[in-house]
Amino acid sequence: MRAAIAPLLGEPRISTALTSQLLAGEVVEVIDGRGDWVQVRGIDGYEGWTHVGYLTPSQGGEADWRWSLGCVVREAQGVVHALPLGARLAPSTDVLEGLAIPADARAPHFLMNGAAIAASAAALFSGASYLWGGVTPWGVDCSGLMQRIALLHGVTLPRDAWQQALATDAVTEDAAAAHAPSDLLFFSDRDDRRVTHVGMALGDGRMVHSALTRGGVTIERLDADDPYVARLRTQCTGVHRLRIP
Template identity: 30%
Template sequence: MKERVIAVSVANLWTDPDSSRQIDTSIVANPSDPSRWVHELSHTDKLELHENNLLQSQVLFGMTVWETESKDDWVKVVIPSQSTPKNPQGYPGWVPARQLADPLPQSEHMIEVRAKQSTILIEDTSEVMQLSFLTKLPLVEDSGTAFTVLTPLGRGRISKSESRLWTARQEDGKALIMYAEQFIGLDYLWGGMSSWGYDCSGFAHNMHLAGGYAIPRDASAQALQGKAVSLDQAKPGDLLFFAYENGKGRVHHVGFYYGNGQMLHAPKTGKQIEVLHLAGTEYETELCAVRRYWS
């Protein structure tokens, strides 16, 4: 396998090279335009991502992927930071070859975007790119009001007010909720793993990542790990899992326990990230597990 990095704001991980459609032109380009893409998608376009099994996941600017094969202008990769039973090396899927670059030099320190979104100025080209929450890049130097970082496009500058020096600390459940709350009102996106849209398990995965925890990418795998907790002992930041057949079938959804019988979650296509009371909803009858990953 060959190491590569993502060279666009966010790359879609497609099921196969034929999965992208005409409406997806702006997200398979380089530079990609995720804001335009999600704005132009109709409800039917969004539903197709799931119902026609087009989109698997997403991966952020500068993140490492491993190339496993290529076909025409497409490359099959695995994402080592997104664990899955689908592949022991990481989440598998296809990205356009033009969205990949050679690995970045190693750095002792990393800068991580902590705002919902940030911008980066690429020094050589004066290009301005949008970056998602949790984008992580190698630090070159502290430049006063900005950090100078290495990117697949050359050196860039990120505002200090929107980023911070990455540390390997682990935070509590309340911190996970705080990170999640900033996305209330954001449209759900199947396969979403960025601040342009999350799906339910991508939302759980990335908010845990923000708090210092690496958990599996998909809800079905998330439900099998962590510490089992009874619902009456659940605390904010714990994960609630839901399954078909009144909780006895296949796991299909995950959300954060919010306290007072409420859940914070990314519901489904056509809905926004929200807080809701479980009582009287289909979720109440489908609850199948509560898991805690934070300590």
């Protein structure tokens, strides 16, 4: 990736809907092309269209590149720009502000347990605006938040909320139960109950999620009398547990 963030689109034109985002250092597989537009598949299997202007050939070894925790960098060519949480830094990149950690430090920094995952979800995206298709603290949707937090901790989740429901294990249907930290709560506002929203339990009856109704990432008390939270309780389709290796 040449850019800090590249849009992943539903069709090969810039005016179409954003479906997800690709971050600097991510490796994708090109599966189709139309002029300057390429259809790509990410490591999570998610497919979409992006412009060749965002891409550079893979250098190999990207899996060993440093992880941005939110930093400002200077590239080898002298360009200075910001990188969001989760982006990767090429070896020749200098960190000017913020923090980046070596790839082999990610696991000890982001422990693979429910309490650590929930703590990251509550802290690292705090204040992020809601953005359909977004995956960073610069703008994130509900399933993008879940996928990116899980990835930091070495847990693989697919991109969309309904896919995440299929990739996790159901434990209850009660949104207000005493959930374990990092349990995923799924919701639907559709008559057919297809999953349309997801949040993560923090313990103590709280949930973090990115919701358009709240303007972005917020923490809810699931037993609150707030009309929106009351509606969420009725829309809950199930509470699922992450498959933590």
